[in-house]
Amino acid sequence: MAHIVEVSDADDPRVDDFRDLSRADRRPDRPGGRGLVIAEGVVVVERLLASPYPVRALFGVRRRIDELADALVDLDAPAYVTDADVMAQVVGFHLNRGVLAVADRAPAVDPADLIGRSRNLAVLEGVGDHENLGALFRNAAALGVDGVLLGAGCSDPLYRRSVRVSMGHVLRVPFTSLETWPDGVKLLQDNGFRVAALTPRSDSIPLRAAGLEHGRVAVLLGSEGPGLTDEAIAAADLAVRIPMSGDVDSLNVATAGAIAFHAMNGG
Missing domain, CATH: 3.40.1280.10 (SPOUT methyltransferase, trefoil knot domain)
Structure with a gap:
């Protein structure tokens, strides 16, 4: 089961993978960045969890994390729970979908x-x-x-x-x-x-x-x-x-x- 972790401080380094996504020079999914795969919203996060991409963490409001409970049963990664205001401060904008997940890339296909x-x-x-x-x-x-x-x-x-x-x-x-x-x-x-x-x-x-x-x-x-x-x-x-x-x-x-x-x- 995913490890549920409460986050109340926008400066918490544990959510750095999700930080400042509105700034092009900080987006981890940009060329030259860290190359992380980022999923937004319950449906897309579920598809990421079912994919070959190794999930690093989730970050979202309580309601959205709860909606993903069944999909998180076999996940060995943290699910950071916060409120909408803290999430907006971390991400850099208000995320209507209420949940993000990040994953490393899978090996390239030949x-x-x-x-x-x-x-x-x-x-x-x-x-x-x-x-x-x-x-x-x-x-x-x-x-x-x-x-x-x-x-x-x-x-x-x-x-x-x-x-x-x-x-x-x-x-x-x-x-x-x-x-x-x-x-x-x-x-x-x-x-x-x-x-x-x-x-x-x-x-x-x-x-x-x-x-x-x-x-x-x-x-x-x-x-x-x-x-x-x-x-x-x-x-x-x-x-x-x-x-x-x-x-x-x-x-x-x-x-x-x-x-x-x-x-x-x-x-």
Whole structure:
């Protein structure tokens, strides 16, 4: 069972992992920081507790810690209980969700291992917006994607905002980085994957005609603005577009991803 510890002093060093999250230079989940995984809210904290990430501690108001009682039975870590005012002083802002948890990172997944055990994958290039990244992971979890491969220019999926927007699903969808880009696409092809680059180009194949539901398939998705680079599209086996009406020429990358993921699973 988690060790319940009362905290009444905002300067208590035991809650330093949760301190000053509103200041970019102090956030432990920022690049160059301590690299901790931070979960916010009861639902996301529960998913962190059920994930492979080693939980260091929880910090929250009594009501939220009590809501997590069943999930804390097997946890050997402190759960710091405080009031909303002290919590706001520590965190740096008022947290409506009332509870946080921090964890160390799990060991990185080997790309070859993830590819070897998957049937369908999402491959991202230049997805730098943390909210879009989190939404992509939530869509991947909901629509049966086995994992996510990160190409050049992607943000950290374990950034606090990405974890929150994904509703914690980034903690359960396996992901890893491809060390070379776009040459890393060949690793997929060497393992029997057909790689489809999602692009609005008029000469690309309409989604319904692409047959993404057959065999092992990886869908390439590009950045929110320019989309996939010419090099990434050239490395793919085929270019696929989502037909659109009117003057709309593109979709938000998370929305486009959801449509493609649904197609990969026979939707």
